[in-house]
Amino acid sequence: MYELDIALRHISARKRLTFFAVFAVALAIGVIVVLMSLMSGFTNELVSLTVESSPHIVVTPMEDTTEYIHFYRHYSEQILNTEGVLAVSPVFAGQAALQYRDRAQGVELYGIDPVAEDAVMRISEDIVEGSFSTLSRSNNGIVLGNRLAEELGVEVEDTVSAVTPTASPMSYKVVGIFHTGTPTDETLAYARFDSTQSFFGGSGIASSINVRTHDPYQAETISGSIEESTGLDAVSWEEANRDILELLNTQMVIVWLYYGLIYLIAGFGVANTLITVVAEKKREIGMLMAMGTSRRHITNIFLLESLILGTMGVLLGCILGYIGVVLLSNYQIDLPSEVYFGLTTLPLSLEVSNFIYAIVFSFIINLAAGIYPARRASRLDPVEAIESE
Structure with missing residues (x-):
């Protein structure tokens, strides 16, 4: 699959730019996993405490x-x-x-x-x-x-x-x-x-x-x-505890908006990397199109690059998130119980669903980030692209 070979060559040609794009995605994933584990733990502990400390x-x-x-x-x-x-x-x-x-x-x-x-x-x-x-x-x-x-x-x-x-x-x-x-x-x-x-x-x-x-x-x-x-x-x-449950639901909406902003920031990093590649590889793109490569294949090359960068970032981010949750779980952080509804320590719940949500959301953002540079590359005029350098 020559599109994959070209995509890998583009990514490896700009190691520093690739590193920062991957690290931005990884950091976003790691932060999201930790925050979701904290939110899951807080919700589970609060509901459990509410259920067990009062009659059903x-x-x-x-x-x-x-x-x-x-x-x-x-x-x-x-x-x-x-x-x-x-x-x-x-x-x-x-x-x-x-x-x-x-x-x-x-x-x-x-x-x-x-x-x-x-x-x-x-x-x-x-x-x-x-x-x-x-x-x-x-x-x-x-x-x-x-x-x-x-x-x-x-x-x-x-x-x-x-x-x-x-x-x-x-x-x-x-x-x-x-x-x-x-x-x-x-x-x-x-x-x-x-x-x-x-x-x-x-x-x-x-x-x-x-x-x-x-x-x-x-x-x-x-x-x-x-x-x-x-x-x-x-x-x-x-x-009896409807106010608390509604507060949790409202807090969840706000937290997901926060997650979305973090992912968007990481997505801009990926988009910036691909836009730079398009600018630097105009002549190569033009030559490929002159040799008969279709615009659809050009689009696929850059979408593949986005997917590869996202996959590398997701894998590294999951590792960082897991390490972060484990470290925080081993370090007991005391909380004032009168402020946090009776919770005395910072609760963390390492759930598989947190990783799944983070991975799916990240892939969607990364693919969306790759659409603009991919379409921009596919719309280049072959002659102008070859003569651009």
Whole structure:
């Protein structure tokens, strides 16, 4: 294939120009792979953290009906029998102040069945001190978030007092401390369902029913089924966190625009190289056309050059991107969790799709960059081209 031979000869004749064109593409690919890995890791971690740190579905009374769910045991069983539901946990929640010595903090006190709540929220996996299962065996036990425990200055085995204006103070013994990396670590406390009901003066009612589904991404559909069968209000984690998910989608659009600009810059490097080759090889192009080479073949020569430059850049760029992601993954970069939705370290996810997107997009840009110089070369007048030098 003589077009390929000519294309390779053109590329090798201008080594420095070729190097910078290839390096521009490689740098673009490397940067894109790292950024896409960062974006993928951030999205995956944020969604995972959102899914795991909150119930997949929260069932509450319909607005303007009642503050509590009556016959919650009946509804819990009905929801558990809904297709796609894995576990349910009734919750009795109220606001109180926890006191320890001279310190006090406002909390959301959740009364739960420890076994049922652990099946929904997997809290035992987040326990850093003590034991969540101890809550089942202690009438006055309490489990706190780690930041709440730090604010109060308490440790496991310490006793705190729960205070509310409408009830007598109640003492709780700290039996566990959990860490989720979310804001709930400084506002949430778990106690047994019956003791919390007694503290707030409730009986036979629940504030909400937490639900875990087999597939979190089916929560929206399942919540609709629950509403139809129970007449209660069911809110999926997707609906509850719609603002965050929309922010991710908006951020993704902006990031892809940024990717496009980087690719365009690299594409100009390729186009500049080919335009220079056309200017320097006018006489050779004219001689080829005088010998019978068609304009289509001339076009193919320069498109091949664009493809070769792009391929070299893509291969080098993938290597640079992979090395960059591996190096960043091995170096832990701490993040302020209150700024990045509870994420404490820089997340990176090395996915094959990131390389595929970068490669496909790069080839498209490189071919587009080669069209103008290729058409310019094919439109040269043979006589004028030969006499140009």
